[in-house]
Amino acid sequence: MMMNRNLKDTIVESLTGVSVLLIIFIIVSILAVTIAGGWPNLNWAFLSEFPRDGMTKGGIFPAIIGTAVMTIIMAVAAVPFGVITAIYLAEYANEKSWFAKTIRFAVKTLAVVPSIIFGLFGLGFFIGFVGKNIDGLLNGGELKWGQPNILWASLTMALLTLPVVIVAVEEAIRTIPREMREASLALGATKWQTIKKIVIPGSVSGILTGTILAVSRGAGEVAPILFTGAAYFLSDLPHSLSDQFMSLGYHIYIMSTQSSDVDATLPIQFATTLVLLLLTFSLNAIAVVLRYKIRKKEK
Amino acid sequence: MNDIKVKVNDLSLRYGTNPALKNISMNIPEKQVTAFIGPSGCGKSTFLRTLNRMNDLIDNVTIEGEVLIDNINIYDKNIDVVNLRKKVGMIFQKSNPFAKSIYENIAFGPRINGINQKSKLDEIVEVSLRQAAIWDEVKDRLFNSALSLSGGQQQRICIARTLAVNPDIILMDEPASALDPISTSKIEELIHELKTQYTIIIVTHNMQQAARTSDYTAFFYMGDLVEMNTTEKIFSNPSKKQTEDYISGRFG
Amino acid sequence: MIKDLIRIKSKMQSPVKGIVTFNKKKFRFSDWFAEKVIKAVAFLSIAIVILIFIFVFREAFPIFKMDKTEAVTSELLVQESYGGTETENTNVKIKDNQLDNSNNNEAPGAKPSSTLLSKTWMPVSDNPRYGLLPLFLGTLKVTLIALLFAAPISILAAIYTSVFAKPRVREIVKPVIELLAGFPSVVIGFFALMVLATVFQNIFGYASRLNSFVGGIAMGLAAIPIIYTLTEDALTSVPRTYTEASLGLGASRRQTAFFVVLPAAVPGIFAAVVLGIGRIFGETMIALMATGNAAMVSINPFDSVRTLSATIGAEMAEVVFGDTHYSVLFFIGSLLFIFTFAMNALAEFYFKNRIIRHYQAKK
Numbered sequence: 013m014m015m016n017r018n019l020k021d022t023i024v025e026s027l028t029g030v031s032v033l034l035i036i037f038i039i040v041s042i043l044a045v046t047i048a049g050g051w052p053n054l055n056w057a058f059l060s061e062f063p064r065d066g067m068t069k070g071g072i073f074p075a076i077i078g079t080a081v082m083t084i085i086m087a088v089a090a091v092p093f094g095v096i097t098a099i100y101l102a103e104y105a106n107e108k109s110w111f112a113k114t115i116r117f118a119v120k121t122l123a124v125v126p127s128i129i130f131g132l133f134g135l136g137f138f139i140g141f142v143g144k145n146i147d148g149l150l151n152g153g154e155l156k157w158g159q160p161n162i163l164w165a166s167l168t169m170a171l172l173t174l175p176v177v178i179v180a181v182e183e184a185i186r187t188i189p190r191e192m193r194e195a196s197l198a199l200g201a202t203k204w205q206t207i208k209k210i211v212i213p214g215s216v217s218g219i220l221t222g223t224i225l226a227v228s229r230g231a232g233e234v235a236p237i238l239f240t241g242a243a244y245f246l247s248d249l250p251h252s253l254s255d256q257f258m259s260l261g262y263h264i265y266i267m268s269t270q271s272s273d274v275d276a277t278l279p280i281q282f283a284t285t286l287v288l289l290l291l292t293f294s295l296n297a298i299a300v301v302l303r304y305k306i307r308k309k310e311k
Numbered sequence: 312m313n314d315i316k317v318k319v320n321d322l323s324l325r326y327g328t329n330p331a332l333k334n335i336s337m338n339i340p341e342k343q344v345t346a347f348i349g350p351s352g353c354g355k356s357t358f359l360r361t362l363n364r365m366n367d368l369i370d371n372v373t374i375e376g377e378v379l380i381d382n383i384n385i386y387d388k389n390i391d392v393v394n395l396r397k398k399v400g401m402i403f404q405k406s407n408p409f410a411k412s413i414y415e416n417i418a419f420g421p422r423i424n425g426i427n428q429k430s431k432l433d434e435i436v437e438v439s440l441r442q443a444a445i446w447d448e449v450k451d452r453l454f455n456s457a458l459s460l461s462g463g464q465q466q467r468i469c470i471a472r473t474l475a476v477n478p479d480i481i482l483m484d485e486p487a488s489a490l491d492p493i494s495t496s497k498i499e500e501l502i503h504e505l506k507t508q509y510t511i512i513i514v515t516h517n518m519q520q521a522a523r524t525s526d527y528t529a530f531f532y533m534g535d536l537v538e539m540n541t542t543e544k545i546f547s548n549p550s551k552k553q554t555e556d557y558i559s560g561r562f563g
Numbered sequence: 564m565i566k567d568l569i570r571i572k573s574k575m576q577s578p579v580k581g582i583v584t585f586n587k588k589k590f591r592f593s594d595w596f597a598e599k600v601i602k603a604v605a606f607l608s609i610a611i612v613i614l615i616f617i618f619v620f621r622e623a624f625p626i627f628k629m630d631k632t633e634a635v636t637s638e639l640l641v642q643e644s645y646g647g648t649e650t651e652n653t654n655v656k657i658k659d660n661q662l663d664n665s666n667n668n669e670a671p672g673a674k675p676s677s678t679l680l681s682k683t684w685m686p687v688s689d690n691p692r693y694g695l696l697p698l699f700l701g702t703l704k705v706t707l708i709a710l711l712f713a714a715p716i717s718i719l720a721a722i723y724t725s726v727f728a729k730p731r732v733r734e735i736v737k738p739v740i741e742l743l744a745g746f747p748s749v750v751i752g753f754f755a756l757m758v759l760a761t762v763f764q765n766i767f768g769y770a771s772r773l774n775s776f777v778g779g780i781a782m783g784l785a786a787i788p789i790i791y792t793l794t795e796d797a798l799t800s801v802p803r804t805y806t807e808a809s810l811g812l813g814a815s816r817r818q819t820a821f822f823v824v825l826p827a828a829v830p831g832i833f834a835a836v837v838l839g840i841g842r843i844f845g846e847t848m849i850a851l852m853a854t855g856n857a858a859m860v861s862i863n864p865f866d867s868v869r870t871l872s873a874t875i876g877a878e879m880a881e882v883v884f885g886d887t888h889y890s891v892l893f894f895i896g897s898l899l900f901i902f903t904f905a906m907n908a909l910a911e912f913y914f915k916n917r918i919i920r921h922y923q924a925k926k
Contacts, residue, residue, distance in 0.1 A: 021815070021817040021818070024821070025817055027719055028719040028720065028722045028726075028727060029723055029727070030719075031716045031717075031719035031720040031723065032720045032724065032736055032740070035716065035717075035720055035740050035743065035787060036736075036739060036740070038743075038784060039739065039740075039743055041754075042746065042750065042751070042754045045754060045757070045758050046750070049757075093604055093607060096601050096604040096605065097604060097605045097608055099601055100601045100602060100604070100605035101605070104601060104605075105605075106370070107370075108370075114609055115605050115606070115609055117908075117911060118608040118609040118612045120911060121904060121907050122608060122611060122612060124841050124842070124903055124906070124907045125615065125845070125900060125903055125904070126841075126844070126845020126847065126872055126899055126900075126903055128845060128872045128875050128876055128896070128899070129615065129845065129896055129900050129903075130615075131876075132618075132619050132622070132875065132879070132893060133614070133615045135622075136619060136621065136622045136893065137618040140618075141618065171611055174608065174611070189407070191403060191405060191407035192407060192410075194365065194368070194401075194403065194407070195403065195407045195408075195409065195469070195472075196409075196419070197368070197396060198363065198365065198396055198400060198403075198473070199396070199397075199419060199420040199423070199472065199473065199476050200393055200396045200397030200420065200423065200424070200476055201393070201420075201423045202393050202423075202593075202594045203594060203598075204591075204593055204594040204598070205423050205594075207597075209423070210409060213410075214410065229745075231747070232745075232746075232748070232749065232750070233747065233748075234747070234748070234848050235748075235847040235848055235872075235876055238847075239879045239880045261747055261749040261848075262749075264749050264750070264753055265749055265851070265852065268753055268756055268852065281753065282757075285750055285753050288747060288749070289746070289747075289750050292745050292746070292747055293742070293745060293746075296742055296744075296745030297742070300738045300741065300742070304738070383585070387586075389586065389587055389588050390586065391586075391588045391589045392585070394583050394584065394589065395585040397585075398583055
């Protein structure tokens with residue numbers, strides 16, 4: 013009986029270890045497959061050229077630029093709002109008030125709403141409502157803003173990444189010791205002076221972490237931009253906010269599912285996936301390290 | 312006894328429904344050192360923090376009664392807490408310099424009061440550091456991080472930082488409890504010199520320190536003010552049995 | 564010496580301008596303004612959620628409204644295209660109001676929304692049918708497969724890192740597993756499409772390369788980091804006194820883990836799984852790339868499926884702004900939104916309250 017139980021315990025314990033190994037194995041497999049398939053085709057020309065011959069040849073330059081520009085606009089929109097909301101939650105919110113509770117719930121909701129819903133919202137709100145109304149008022153009804161473009165895609169993505177920024181920044185703000193705030197207040201600083209001079213400078217690394225995580229998330233997401241601005245193919249880079257753009261993630265999706273000759277473009281697909289993975293992976297790695305440092309500081 | 316600087320009338324404080332201070336009344340004289348002693352959890356630190364309304368920052372605290380500073384009740388609803396704290400500075404148990412340079416730590420108070428002129432800031436920084444008896448130790452590295460200093464030095468930086476705002480009253484919450492004996496004696500010397508200019512109220516769990524530094528001593532027990540008198544009287548001839556027991560080391 | 568200093572200081576202008584008085588509340592504009600702005604911006608999160616509700620539902624609403632107002636006109640128009648003959652008139656609204664001949668023997672003039680309950684999803688035929696059943700079934704199938712794969716493995720891995728692993732191992736393993744959360748779903752979808760589909764086909768020998776099994780496993784990969792991290796949190800937040808008490812009574816680490824820590828963390832683990840379900844349910848790119856996208860009514864895990872979210876992703880770009888198909892896709896979006904919203908609320912309020920009550924009861 014005793015033996016039996018010990019044996020059972022041992023099996024279960026080793027199952028937990030096996031699970032960890034399996035997850036790590038999958039992670040390594042994804043990396044290995046992508047690197048093996050993408051590395052041979054990854055060169056300067058691939059990164060710096062436009063696609064050619066019906067996208068069966070050439071590079072992914074416009075997709076890289078499109079992703080970069082989109083995430084920059086996204087970050088410009090999401091980070092200030094995220095930081096301010098985090099400041100509210102960490103410094104002003106009375107945790108018992110319904111207002112603070114509702115904001116917290118809203119942030120959590122935004123974090124779990126499927127990304128495709130953001131796409132629908134971007135289509136219905138930014139394009140169908142805001143854009144159409146701008147056209148009606150400014151362009152005499154001529155279609156300019158009432159259609160998918162890089163601005164609406166970036167803003168849609170900003171909504172999706174807002175909770176990422178909020179969570180990271182709030183966590184960083186909460187690691188600032190209460191003694192620092194008390195020291196400032198005891199010197200006769202007002203609450204806002206304390207926030208401006210102590211809290212915000214103290215959470216710079218958290219703001220940076222949040223920004224990196226948001227950029228990484230935004231660079232990888234495809235569903236929100238499927239119908240808010242991403243384009244199948246463009247022969248030129250976007251010149252204004254009302255232009256469409258190519259994106260790495262979308263490029264992978266269409267090349268692997270809708271390309272005229274899926275097999276012939278395999279090297280392009282793998283190399284594009286490798287570029288996207290390297291991008292998000294390195295951004296995440298930086299964020300993990302930064303966050304680790306913040307947590308260490310707390311102790 | 313000197314003029315009365317702080318007059319406390321019937322002050323009670325509760326955390327939720329837990330009473331932490333019960334009907335405290337006392338007078339604190341101007342330009343003297345008053346020590347609060349008592350076993351841990353007796354309410355002495357909590358009481359200290361009511362004197363510059365630091366307890367406002369904690370949720371769920373209810374305060375009743377009055378604290379008069381210069382005859383103004385600081386719990387009146389028209390009180391400007393920010394300006395109150397400029398008058399009533401505070402030194403904390405754990406030294407808490409900002410993660411900024413020594414210079415910027417001292418200049419913090421003047422800056423938030425709108426002083427940005429370099430020459431004036433320089434002057435305030437120097438005078439404050441000299442007053443806190445740490446100028447000679449740090450004058451060559453004013454722009455190094457304050458966190459690079461030793462614990463005792465950090466605490467004197469915190470004192471200098473408070474002096475730079477020019478308060479009337481300085482509250483000290485066990486300012487030397489985390490320091491070595493040499494640093495402690497420096498802080499005690501400093502307290503002695505500062506009392507010519509400031510009203511100082513110090514919480515300590517160290518009875519020798521209270522005896523050495525203070526002019527008046529108040530003994531707290533379980534949220535009650537048991538006894539307050541001149542330090543000499545308290546330590547030589549306390550009128551309450553509890554005080555005597557505590558001072559002679561029979562509990563706490 | 565201190566006397567001299569004080570003399571210097573008294574000559575100096577006081578650092579605090581004028582005489583500080585605190586007996587009157589001072590109005591500080593910057594503080595007032597900062598607080599108002601911060602509060603207003605924080606409110607934005609609530610506003611966005613409300614706007615998502617409004618705009619997703621608003622676009623879905625016409626499928627119900629259209630039925631009533633156009634029921635009359637449809638009867639007039641229905642003859643034109645009745646019988647399946649192609650007519651020049653490709654007016655979308657006529658299509659919308661056509662009968663679902665093959666599945667339902669309903670009278671002419673039936674509402675397009677009535678086809679929502681049919682068994683066929685065929686929105687771009689002459690005789691469009693918007694039967695959500697195959698989509699629901701497909702989503703359910705994929706979610707179940709993903710969950711059966713991801714939940715046990717994530718929970719076991721979380722038990723390993725929070726209970727059995729040495730601190731040093733934990734410090735490496737945890738961030739590595741969390742890196743999986745940083746893999747874009749399009750990358751996981753690509754991996755499923757290129758590698759998993761082939762590997763599984765070789766193992767199981769089924770017919771269609773892309774199916775709910777491949778899609779489910781791939782979506783499970785996306786859910787692992789969520790379930791893992793939240794379970795880990797739940798396990799590590801079990802008060803240490805529990806563990807110590809158990810170990811103190813002579814129980815082994817293993818016994819403590821399974822009979823003390825795990826039961827105490829159950830509500831938290833449930834919350835983790837619920838949020839994992841939400842993630843799988845709404846996952847779009849992996850579904851688009853790895854499930855085969857055929858709207859079939861089948862319970863065979865090796866048949867192709869089309870999930871709700873993949874349907875939106877695949878078809879929204881091709882619909883006419885404002886027509887019935889467009890509205891039906893928004894209607895699906897509304898359902899997804901309600902579902903994830905409810906899942907989140909469940910995890911947030913029900914389970915969290917249970918966790919709090921659990922600990923309070925034991926205190």
